[in-house]
Amino acid sequence: MGGDGGGKVYTLAEVSEHNTSKDCWLVIDGKVYNVTKFLDDHPGGDEVLLSSTAKDATEDFDDVGHSTSARKMLDDLYVGEIDKSTIPAKRTYAPPKQPQYNQDKTSDFFVKLLQFLVPLVILGLAVGVRFYTKTE
Numbered sequence: 021m022g023g024d025g026g027g028k029v030y031t032l033a034e035v036s037e038h039n040t041s042k043d044c045w046l047v048i049d050g051k052v053y054n055v056t057k058f059l060d061d062h063p064g065g066d067e068v069l070l071s072s073t074a075k076d077a078t079e080d081f082d083d084v085g086h087s088t089s090a091r092k093m094l095d096d097l098y099v100g101e102i103d104k105s106t107i108p109a110k111r112t113y114a115p116p117k118q119p120q121y122n123q124d125k126t127s128d129f130f131v132k133l134l135q136f137l138v139p140l141v142i143l144g145l146a147v148g149v150r151f152y153t154k155t156e
């Protein structure tokens with residue numbers, strides 16, 4: 021598994037220097053991998069690997085849904101650990117604040133009450149009109 025703390029600790033800046041087809045390193049799950057020799061063998065092609073350099077490629081790797089055999093291949097490519105403090109914090113999606121239309125709960129209550137009463141009043145009027153205009 022490579023082992024935590026088993027290798028040298030690199031900063032993201034150091035890893036980022038290895039971003040060419042002649043020298044290509046990736047950061048996945050906090051570990052640094054030298055994929056240079058693997059570039060030509062990668063079933064997904066070398067371009068995607070190169071485009072995942074100089075950053076935390078964990079998401080890119082996971083998004084593909086790599087097989088366990090793909091994960092096992094990582095062991096042979098392991099060169100060290102990444103200094104996590106050098107990886108920029110992941111931008112988390114903050115949903116925009118929903119405008120509060122009915123902040124007042126009592127107005128909410130009156131709307132419900134009216135929705136209940138108005139049809140009753142209309143029904144009552146209809147019955148009333150029918151009653152008073154009845155000609156016999």
Ligand code: HEM
Pocket residue numbers: 046053055058062063064065068069071072077080081084085086087088089090091093094097
């Ligand atoms: C050292 C890291 C990596 C290894 C060892 C690796 C290995 C593999 C292997 C063995 C496959 C065949 C399918 C499978 O077994 O899951 C594969 C497919 C694929 N990989 Fe990776 N991969 C690595 C990194 C990446 C990264 C970072 C990306 C994306 C930026 C990527 C994108 C893909 C794609 C798109 C396929 C699908 C290819 C296809 O089915 O046409 N891989 N990879």
